[in-house]
Amino acid sequence: MPSHRSTPPRKGNPRGPRQNSAAPRRETPQRIPSAREAAVRMLNDVLGDEPRLLSDLREAPWLGRLDPPERARALRLATETLRWLERCDRMLAKPLQKQPPLPVLNILRLGTYELGTGGAAHGVVNDLVQMTNNLPQLGHLKGLVNAVLRKIADAGEVQWNKLRNPRLPDWLRDPLVEAYGSERLLAFEAAHAAGAALDLTPRDPATAAEWAEKVNGALLPTGSIRLEAGVQVSALPGYDEGAWWVQDAAAALPAMLLAAKPGERVIDLCAAPGGKTLQLAATGATVTALDISAHRLKRLEQNLARTGLAADVLAGDALQVDGQYDAVLLDAPCSATGTIRRHPDLPLARDGAEIGELIGLQEAMLDHALGLLAPGGRLVFCTCSLIPDEGECHIEEALQRHPGLSVDRAALERPGIDPAWITEEGGLRLTPDLWAEQGGMDGFYMAVMRKD
Numbered sequence: 476m477p478s479h480r481s482t483p484p485r486k487g488n489p490r491g492p493r494q495n496s497a498a499p500r501r502e503t504p505q506r507i508p509s510a511r512e513a514a515v516r517m518l519n520d521v522l523g524d525e526p527r528l529l530s531d532l533r534e535a536p537w538l539g540r541l542d543p544p545e546r547a548r549a550l551r552l553a554t555e556t557l558r559w560l561e562r563c564d565r566m567l568a569k570p571l572q573k574q575p576p577l578p579v580l581n582i583l584r585l586g587t588y589e590l591g592t593g594g595a596a597h598g599v600v601n602d603l604v605q606m607t608n609n610l611p612q613l614g615h616l617k618g619l620v621n622a623v624l625r626k627i628a629d630a631g632e633v634q635w636n637k638l639r640n641p642r643l644p645d646w647l648r649d650p651l652v653e654a655y656g657s658e659r660l661l662a663f664e665a666a667h668a669a670g671a672a673l674d675l676t677p678r679d680p681a682t683a684a685e686w687a688e689k690v691n692g693a694l695l696p697t698g699s700i701r702l703e704a705g706v707q708v709s710a711l712p713g714y715d716e717g718a719w720w721v722q723d724a725a726a727a728l729p730a731m732l733l734a735a736k737p738g739e740r741v742i743d744l745c746a747a748p749g750g751k752t753l754q755l756a757a758t759g760a761t762v763t764a765l766d767i768s769a770h771r772l773k774r775l776e777q778n779l780a781r782t783g784l785a786a787d788v789l790a791g792d793a794l795q796v797d798g799q800y801d802a803v804l805l806d807a808p809c810s811a812t813g814t815i816r817r818h819p820d821l822p823l824a825r826d827g828a829e830i831g832e833l834i835g836l837q838e839a840m841l842d843h844a845l846g847l848l849a850p851g852g853r854l855v856f857c858t859c860s861l862i863p864d865e866g867e868c869h870i871e872e873a874l875q876r877h878p879g880l881s882v883d884r885a886a887l888e889r890p891g892i893d894p895a896w897i898t899e900e901g902g903l904r905l906t907p908d909l910w911a912e913q914g915g916m917d918g919f920y921m922a923v924m925r926k927d
């Protein structure tokens with residue numbers, strides 16, 4: 476297995492050197508940006524000198540000035556341009572002899588994405604030329620933008636569709652090829668290109684089929700309900716009464732495997748925003764939901780309120796908490812590399828430098844969490860990572876460190892769980908290429924452990 480046990484060396488940005496995104500903007504405080512302007516600003520922030528994740532930009536005050544549909548459109552444009560960045564850059568390589576400053580390059584990338592996927596040339600090109608004209612000190616490049624985008628419009632969807640699926644950058648691709656082989660990696664990349672559907676977890680698993688019918692979704696083998704992405708969630712039946720919540724089918728499995736029972740004492744150690752806490756609370760167990768981020772816990776509290784479920788919510792450090800519990804869920808902070816289908820910005824904004832530290836934190840959390848188990852208690856460890864060092868390796872090593880600890884393989888015998896997903900040490904390895912026909916799933920690792 477490849478090792479991330481020490482911090483991997485920075486290999487630099489696979490898209491070339493980062494450029495200064497802080498080009499001055501002509502910005503009057505009250506001006507409301509268009510969806511395209513907002514999308515380009517997000518691209519500048521994700522691909523700039525100090526890369527930001529789109530999830531951190533969602534709450535930016537300037538984005539809040541757009542009305543909700545425009546904000547959603549801006550986020551969609553930025554997300555999809557980042558998903559297809561390699562294809563955009565390949566399309567641009569020929570007409571663009573010299574790389575322009577980042578704000579102009581990102582205008583071209585957005586235009587290329589839109590033109591490559593069926594956008595009307597007239598509207599896209601005129602708007603983006605005008606946007607370039609408004610850039611302080613870069614307005615003179617509007618002629619270049621016009622000329623390049625017209626060539627891209629001529630090449631159009633035919634050329635776009637001939638290009639390969641975008642590849643992951645080397646910092647992530649190399650260890651994943653080592654772990655899964657290059658053929659699987661191509662399947663992962665195809666899944667990343669395809670994007671993610673919208674999955675719902677029903678509050679009462681026994682009503683899954685009924686809710687699947689009501690929301691016009693498909694019932695998945697593990698009991699989640701799948702709809703096409705882009706559906707307005709708050710308009711679906713059952714939203715107001717909290718009959719279900721949005722959660723990827725893979726992310727719904729750890730709490731299912733913990734199989735909490737009414738009256739059991741359960742702690743969810745890294746709980747926010749709370750998808751798994753809701754599942755645990757819905758079983759009738761007495762649930763403590765802990766997270767270090769008070770800000771993220773606000774969303775957990777909103778989710779509890781909407782669904783009418785109850786949990787004791789605590790802001791605190793999982794490494795400091797004490798007590799005795801029948802069951803512990805540890806959804807540890809990780810590289811989140813299993814979620815690239817919905818967060819294609821992640822491999823571009825990150826470079827793997829933080830993974831060594833995360834692995835150390837996960838190990839410390841797992842050791843501490845095992846100490847919270849009452850005799851005979853069980854623990855589910857999980858991460859939404861594709862990197863074995865953040866999954867399988869932890870369990871192999873924990874079994875060596877903790878006499879009396881065992882992996883509960885029987886807990887994996889549940890409807891919809893394919894035995895082929897079970898790993899050597901008895902965990903479950905999920906990858907984005909699974910269920911390809913039904914639209915894939917997030918990458919995840921999970922294992923159920925028991926202590927004598």
Ligand SMILES: C[S@@+](CC[C@H](N)C(=O)[O-])C[C@H]1O[C@@H](n2cnc3c(N)ncnc32)[C@H](O)[C@@H]1O
Nearest residue numbers: 745746747748749750751766767768792793806
């Ligand atoms: C993968 S997310 C959890 C997702 C959550 N379980 C769910 O299903 O919605 C990891 C969480 O760990 C939290 N976290 C990070 N370090 C922590 C610590 N030392 N103690 C407690 N929570 C921590 C983060 O704030 C983040 O909310």
